[in-house]
Amino acid sequence: MAALAVGMEIEDACGLSDLPVDLLWDHPTVDSLSEALWNLMNTVSVPATADGRR
Secondary structure, rough: HHHHHHHHHHHHHHOOOOOOOOHHHHHHHHHHHHHHHHHHHOOOOOOOOOOOOO
């Protein structure tokens, strides 16, 4: 329950949605969590073209 609450706080504070459910499990320290969040917030999604290429 605590991980769910923390995840919701992270989503609200960082403007993210649909965080991976295992985010806090996979990143149990502040350092690893902050790096993972940095990567999530700075990943640019490149839309696919009509022929499926990016």
